[in-house]
Amino acid sequence: MVLNSLFSKETTVGIDIGSSCIKAVEIEPTARGWELTNAAVTPTPSEAIKEGVVINIVDVAHEVRSLLKEAGIRATGAICAISGSQVIVRQVQFPKMPEAVLRKSIKYEASKHISSSMEDSVVEFEIMDQPEDSNEMNVMLVAAPREMVDSRVKVIETAGLEPLMVDIEAFSLIRALVELAASDEYLHKTVALIDMGASHTDVNIVSRGEFALTRNIPIAGNSFTNAIKSLTGASFEEAETMKLQMANDQPLDAMDDDNRNWKVVQPLLDELIREVRRSIHFYQSQFPEGDADTMVSKVVLTGGTARMLGMEAYMTSKLGTSTVVADVFKQTAISTQRIPESFIREHGPVLAVGTGLALKDSMPEIKKNAA
Numbered sequence: 487m488v489l490n491s492l493f494s495k496e497t498t499v500g501i502d503i504g505s506s507c508i509k510a511v512e513i514e515p516t517a518r519g520w521e522l523t524n525a526a527v528t529p530t531p532s533e534a535i536k537e538g539v540v541i542n543i544v545d546v547a548h549e550v551r552s553l554l555k556e557a558g559i560r561a562t563g564a565i566c567a568i569s570g571s572q573v574i575v576r577q578v579q580f581p582k583m584p585e586a587v588l589r590k591s592i593k594y595e596a597s598k599h600i601s602s603s604m605e606d607s608v609v610e611f612e613i614m615d616q617p618e619d620s621n622e623m624n625v626m627l628v629a630a631p632r633e634m635v636d637s638r639v640k641v642i643e644t645a646g647l648e649p650l651m652v653d654i655e656a657f658s659l660i661r662a663l664v665e666l667a668a669s670d671e672y673l674h675k676t677v678a679l680i681d682m683g684a685s686h687t688d689v690n691i692v693s694r695g696e697f698a699l700t701r702n703i704p705i706a707g708n709s710f711t712n713a714i715k716s717l718t719g720a721s722f723e724e725a726e727t728m729k730l731q732m733a734n735d736q737p738l739d740a741m742d743d744d745n746r747n748w749k750v751v752q753p754l755l756d757e758l759i760r761e762v763r764r765s766i767h768f769y770q771s772q773f774p775e776g777d778a779d780t781m782v783s784k785v786v787l788t789g790g791t792a793r794m795l796g797m798e799a800y801m802t803s804k805l806g807t808s809t810v811v812a813d814v815f816k817q818t819a820i821s822t823q824r825i826p827e828s829f830i831r832e833h834g835p836v837l838a839v840g841t842g843l844a845l846k847d848s849m850p851e852i853k854k855n856a857a
């Protein structure tokens with residue numbers, strides 16, 4: 487045991503701290519390619535996260551520690567992520583200036599584009615390109631409430647890990663499903679990656695492998711559970727059980743018209759799909775009509791709510807765009823032979839963000855290995 491730990495390689499674990507579930511993913515580069523060495527999912531302590539901020543750090547950290555222990559994850563460093571309506575990710579134009587100068591004035595420059603208070607925000611940026619024929623440059627600007635970032639860093643530290651980085655969920659999804667995809671199919675198209683979680687749904691549009699737009703819709707799994715809760719007068723936990731039963735009993739497009747729970751869930755799901763369609767149309771409206779390259783040709787779903795039986799077919803028909811639930815590990819050619827297939831089948835779609843996080847640190851090594 488002691489020898490083992492002395493000689494064990496230092497690895498990084500991707501930890502996706504969702505409002506409903508915490509997911510941990512560990513991936514190692516091996517001689518045969520990338521390998522999923524460990525993955526685990528556990529419920530988030532109830533009411534522990536409010537609007538993306540972990541308000542109960544001690545209990546969440548305890549849950550993270552138990553999760554890693556149970557899964558046999560011995561990583562020393564962790565990467566986590568933030569998302570939600572208060573996380574702003576935007577491509578903006580700044581006057582050309584050296585990176586060091588922009589870094590000094592970033593909050594001032596960002597305040598011209600972002601309405602939230604810069605005092606309480608963490609602001610980051612990356613210079614994307616500097617066209618020669620312009621005195622402006624394209625910058626990817628990211629801003630988030632400081633307490634959202636700090637509370638997640640605190641969770642990682644309290645769980646006994648070194649917080650290596652805080653990523654944006656949208657970037658993590660793009661990394662896992664597009665940049666490091668097994669095929670370059672999505673690198674030539676415009677696709678929408680839609681993460682349907684518990685508290686919100688994120689719509690991320692990726693055009694030819696590049697991040698284009700992210701939008702947050704406040705309708706997701708909890709909205710459905712709360713609708714059933716109001717209808718039946720049951721507790722949240724009981725309503726959650728009823729929802730899961732309904733969602734796994736019959737495919738969505740074959741749901742019984744008399745099903746009372748479906749009657750309150752369907753209008754919300756349809757509203758969510760209308761919002762998705764609005765986001766896609768908003769993106770497409772920036773380009774000349776009929777420009778095939780900018781048309782969203784595929785929708786890729788992740789997150790627990792995407793697991794509702796028949797979601798692919800339901801979305802495809804309501805949206806009019808071909809929709810698939812992400813097959814995260816096949817899509818990224820990560821071997822899963824060490825993990826039971828039933829676990830992957832059950833949890834695959836919810837592990838997408840964690841997979842992108844786990845891949846962030848090992849990217850150069852993975853790329854070298856893959857070459």
Ligand SMILES: Nc1ncnc2c1ncn2[C@@H]1O[C@H](COP(=O)(O)OP(=O)(O)OP(=O)(O)O)[C@@H](O)[C@H]1O
Pocket residue numbers: 503504505506507508682683684685686687706707708726729730733734788789790791792793794795836
């Ligand atoms: N088989 C299923 N059918 C329907 N809903 C499901 C199923 N499995 C999980 N869910 C729902 O998915 C949600 C959890 O998904 P996920 O783990 O992606 O959310 P999260 O990351 O914790 O939340 P968020 O990112 O919004 O903070 C819950 O609302 C849960 O009820």
Ligand SMILES: [Mg+2]
Pocket residue numbers: 504505683684789839
């Ligand atoms: Mg989530």
